[in-house]
Amino acid sequence: MKLLTRAPERLNRMFGALMLSVVLAAPVFADEAPEQDSEHMLAEVQALPLEELRLFAEVFERIKTAYVEPVDDAKLLEDAIRGMIAGLDPHSAYLEPDAYQDLQEYTSGEFGGLGLEVGLQDGFIRVIAPIDDTPAQRGGVKAGDLIVKLDETPVQGLSLNEAVALMRGKPNEPIVLTIVREGVEKPFEIKLIRDRIKVASVKHRLLEPGFGYLRVSQFQVNTGTELGKAIKSLESQGPLRGMVLDLRNNPGGVLQAAVEVADAFIDEGLVVYTEGRLANAALRFNASARTLAPKVPLVVIINAGSASASEIVAGALQDHKRGLVLGTDSFGKGSVQTILPLTSERAVKLTTARYFTPNGRSIQAQGIVPDIRVDEAEIRNLENGDRVKESDLSGHLENGNGAAVAKNNGDAKLVERDFQLFEALNLLKALVILQPPLKQG
Numbered sequence: 001m002k003l004l005t006r007a008p009e010r011l012n013r014m015f016g017a018l019m020l021s022v023v024l025a026a027p028v029f030a031d032e033a034p035e036q037d038s039e040h041m042l043a044e045v046q047a048l049p050l051e052e053l054r055l056f057a058e059v060f061e062r063i064k065t066a067y068v069e070p071v072d073d074a075k076l077l078e079d080a081i082r083g084m085i086a087g088l089d090p091h092s093a094y095l096e097p098d099a100y101q102d103l104q105e106y107t108s109g110e111f112g113g114l115g116l117e118v119g120l121q122d123g124f125i126r127v128i129a130p131i132d133d134t135p136a137q138r139g140g141v142k143a144g145d146l147i148v149k150l151d152e153t154p155v156q157g158l159s160l161n162e163a164v165a166l167m168r169g170k171p172n173e174p175i176v177l178t179i180v181r182e183g184v185e186k187p188f189e190i191k192l193i194r195d196r197i198k199v200a201s202v203k204h205r206l207l208e209p210g211f212g213y214l215r216v217s218q219f220q221v222n223t224g225t226e227l228g229k230a231i232k233s234l235e236s237q238g239p240l241r242g243m244v245l246d247l248r249n250n251p252g253g254v255l256q257a258a259v260e261v262a263d264a265f266i267d268e269g270l271v272v273y274t275e276g277r278l279a280n281a282a283l284r285f286n287a288s289a290r291t292l293a294p295k296v297p298l299v300v301i302i303n304a305g306s307a308s309a310s311e312i313v314a315g316a317l318q319d320h321k322r323g324l325v326l327g328t329d330s331f332g333k334g335s336v337q338t339i340l341p342l343t344s345e346r347a348v349k350l351t352t353a354r355y356f357t358p359n360g361r362s363i364q365a366q367g368i369v370p371d372i373r374v375d376e377a378e379i380r381n382l383e384n385g386d387r388v389k390e391s392d393l394s395g396h397l398e399n400g401n402g403a404a405v406a407k408n409n410g411d412a413k414l415v416e417r418d419f420q421l422f423e424a425l426n427l428l429k430a431l432v433i434l435q436p437p438l439k440q441g
Contacts, residue, residue, distance in 0.1 A: 252308025
């Protein structure tokens with residue numbers, strides 16, 4: 001079969017229309033004359049890569065006429081857009097309706113679903129925990145349950161993302177989960193009605209009295225507000241002597257939210273700045289004088305899963321010497337993506353700038369290096385048997401202090417099973433001893 005060697009008339013018409021549309025779309029600046037002669041317009045066209053555009057048009061036409069099956073024009077053009085953007089960098093993307101909606105849900109922290117934290121285990125979906133006041137929690141789903149079927153679709157063989165996509169949906173839509181539960185002989189069904197789910201990006205608790213723990217899982221629009229509420233809740237349980245900020249496996253998110261989180265701990269100076277080709281891509285974000293967190297010792301935990309906005313926060317706190325960074329090197333994503341809507345359902349996510357820490361460090365492809373390196377490890381107590389202590393002896397003397405030993409009202413189990421957090425708490429205690437908290441004025 002002989003291939004086409006010159007573009008047919010249809011291709012020439014298409015190429016001419018493309019050139020005309022480019023000329024008509026050329027911007028008119030205020031200092032230019034209102035009319036443009038043909039020579040000026042032709043010069044603008046000549047500045048374009050004409051040979052490459054002709055090549056694109058010819059490839060388009062040959063696919064249309066010679067491909068084994070008919071191909072829709074719109075699909076070909078969308079594929080071309082997708083490929084054009086995919087060739088830029090790993091983080092730029094063409095967002096089709098589903099991907100665009102997923103991104104909006106991610107940044108807002110709201111979606112239609114059941115309210116389950118799940119993971120994959122032996123080909124089935126294991127429930128890590130139902131979120132409070134959600135259809136899953138109200139319907140009786142429990143931590144440790146195995147989901148083996150979603151409506152009529154067996155879960156085995158599905159990826160975690162595919163299973164999550166099936167569980168999500170529009171509010172008020174029903175779904176039936178087939179559950180296998182330890183202690184129950186046969187699988188049973190639970191019918192749930194999907195609802196609007198709001199995922200909190202900040203969790204908090206006391207590790208021990210006086211030592212607070214803040215976990216930021218991702219940076220959403222409301223993360224700064226959530227962090228402020230979490231800090232107030234910790235302070236209501238007694239004076240804070242130190243805090244741990246956990247940014248492990250946090251993939252990033254909204255830049256402004258990262259600025260607000262860093263601003264909660266520092267009261268002056270630069271938080272982050274960005275540089276790009278466009279004038280509006282050069283931005284500087286400074287801390288406000290008001291801080292939400294008390295000025296107590298702070299330890300920030302990061303790992304290879306801490307990326308983008310997480311690295312902004314860790315880098316800012318490290319440069320300002322507001323906290324010690326502990327863990328392993330972070331991911332190293334030092335670029336900023338801007339969402340450019342094309343229609344109500346489609347958008348382009350385009351890398352428009354690089355960001356830098358207050359001291360001018362670019363994190364791109366390098367990451368944040370922790371002040372104290374602590375790898376992930378397993379904590380295991382040595383079996384030494386039960387030892388008898390003085391307090392176990394019959395008729396032992398009291399200590400004379402006049403008070404019983406205070407109970408630990410914190411979350412000791414969390415620290416026991418997490419080595420990096422265990423080391424962070426120990427470091428925090430040392431900082432409290434060596435560097436007493438500053439008095440708040």
